[in-house]
Amino acid sequence: MYPTGNLFIRAPHGQLEGNLKEPHDAPVRGTALVLHPHPLFGGTMHNKVVFRAAAALNEAGLITLRINFRGVGQSTGKHDEGRGERDDVRAGLDYLAENYPNQEITLCGFSFGARVGLEVGVKDDRVARLISIGTPVDNYDFSFLEPCRKPFLFVHGEHDEYGDATHLSELAANIKAPVKLEIIKGAGHFFDDQLDELKRVIIEWMSEPPAVAGG
Secondary structure (H helix, E strand, O other): OOOOOEEEEEEOOEEEEEEEEOOOOOOOOEEEEEEOOOHHHOOOOOOHHHHHHHHHHHHOOEEEEEEOOOOOOOOOOOOOOOHHHHHHHHHHHHHHHHHOOOOOEEEEEEOHHHHHHHHHHOOOOOEEEEEEEOOOOOOOOOHHHOOOOOOEEEEEEOOOOOOOHHHHHHHHHHOOOOEEEEEEOOOOOOOOOOHHHHHHHHHHHHHOOOOOOOO
């Protein structure tokens, strides 16, 4: 049986499989697109970090949309090394903007999902806030974030295998936006024993008043 909340979204290559969930116990405060890690290494929208991040955003009052990138699950197409996946991100944003036109969008990506999603999110005026989890700063160039002026949350494991925490701190310091960097002690890239802490950090950040760039 197809899981409750799953849907298909139009995409240039056919369709994207997604999962949409509305908050149960909180008034709706916006929407969020949540993006998964690298498809060639088993990444899907059902990844435990992606699932827990979406749960945190739900609890904070956001309608969350998780999508499978092209070639994953029941999404059509094939992996495109991040290029076509940017179009998948735009398709997810289109869905949220069309169906919830009066709601701000938060973009949240984990690992590869952060690299692909942020490149779209920093430029797309529909995206109000950005969350990057397990940012793989040792694998990709993230210097494109430096001119960003949108409120930004980094959540990172102290022992992340794909992004040295010191390198991430240097990146965060160069971003012009209001940035919060949370390094979770003892955590690796997948936050194996720290998923509750990951969730808490996201909920708390979403409950803070909107920051102003330069403020």
